[in-house]
Amino acid sequence: MTEPRTLGIAVDPLIHLATDLYEPAPGRPRGTVLIRTPYARVAQREHALSWVRRGFRVAVQDVRGRYGSPGSWHPYHHEGTDGGRTVVEMERLGLIEGEVLLVGASYDAHCALEAAHWLDTRPARVPTVRAVIAMVPALGLWETAHDPDGTPRLRDRIGWWHQHGFARTSRTPLSPAELDRRVERARHHGVAGVVSPSEYGAEAPALWQRLWEARPLDLAARYGSCTTTLLVIGGDTDFFTREAHLLARAWAGGRTGYLTGPWGHGLTADLAPETARVLRAHGGLMARIEHVLGDAAMLPSAHRFTGDPDTPWVTDARAPSTDPTMPTPWKDSR
Missing domain, CATH: 3.40.50.1820 (Alpha/Beta hydrolase fold, catalytic domain)
Structure with a gap:
């Protein structure tokens, strides 16, 4: 070949x-x-x-x-x-x-x-x-962001979107400690504050919001x-x-x-x-x-x-x- x-x-x-x-x-x-x-x-x-x-x-x-x-x-x-x-x-x-x-x-x-x-x-x-x-x-x-019972998959989604969701090429994964910190922030202050335009670009907050506002697929x-x-x-x-x-x-x-x-x-x-x-x-x-x-x-x-x-x-x-x-x-x- x-x-x-x-x-x-x-x-x-x-x-x-x-x-x-x-x-x-x-x-x-x-x-x-x-x-x-x-x-x-x-x-x-x-x-x-x-x-x-x-x-x-x-x-x-x-x-x-x-x-x-x-x-x-x-x-x-x-x-x-x-x-x-x-x-x-x-x-x-x-x-x-x-x-x-x-x-x-x-x-x-x-x-x-x-x-x-x-x-x-x-x-x-x-x-x-x-x-x-x-x-x-x-x-x-919705299916990737939630368990079947509706519980948000915060750790998984924060990690995936950081690595793959906001740029032309994939980033280095977050360290476990940094991922823990961001998950805790999302739990106490909401998911919106996890993604900033300064880190991920001007379009990133809207893409991140679209993820959490999505409805389950029929x-x-x-x-x-x-x-x-x-x-x-x-x-x-x-x-x-x-x-x-x-x-x-x-x-x-x-x-x-x-x-x-x-x-x-x-x-x-x-x-x-x-x-x-x-x-x-x-x-x-x-x-x-x-x-x-x-x-x-x-x-x-x-x-x-x-x-x-x-x-x-x-x-x-x-x-x-x-x-x-x-x-x-x-x-x-x-």
């Missing part, structure tokens, strides 16, 4: 988003994977190569206003339009081979979901989107009519587990699968060494993704990685969540 070539993909006449295009070994690609990220496209190299090794062409794009892409960075604002227009423009340029997979983890999963939603609302969609793969999805402003209204196949990958200890279940349940228009295992927001990087070895011995998470997407009869379905060398995956065609407080992670298709 050669190094990727970098293109500017036009999403409007003045905004060309920096996109690295990876090619598989010579021959017709099996399909085209699009990954859109605010975390620097170069940081997605290993993720991209995991798809390239399976024969896919892969496009990795910096979202608007981040790293190599121009424009203003407003988290959770442009991703549907920019993602959908990226697919359409790639088709126009002859860069789409086969069916499209929209793929991402955390904020990147939001990018994939919103692009699919935008494309589903077009009167004519030329590229065929095979599936959305949403891993440990960070669905929206997932059924947002995604209930989407017809693309969806594969949600949650994690037993991920702080967005409930949101992942609700997303899978709300995506009523298409076929839905759900994968989970004993990991958190870091996915398989969170696994203990022996458990990770068992997963690698069975092809890794990528092998299971391909297995589920390649068998239409398996959807809707749930797949849990157990870590047991003899029975590494348990599959249930329509199993409810193991947590009685969780909804069944897909619609009742009877």
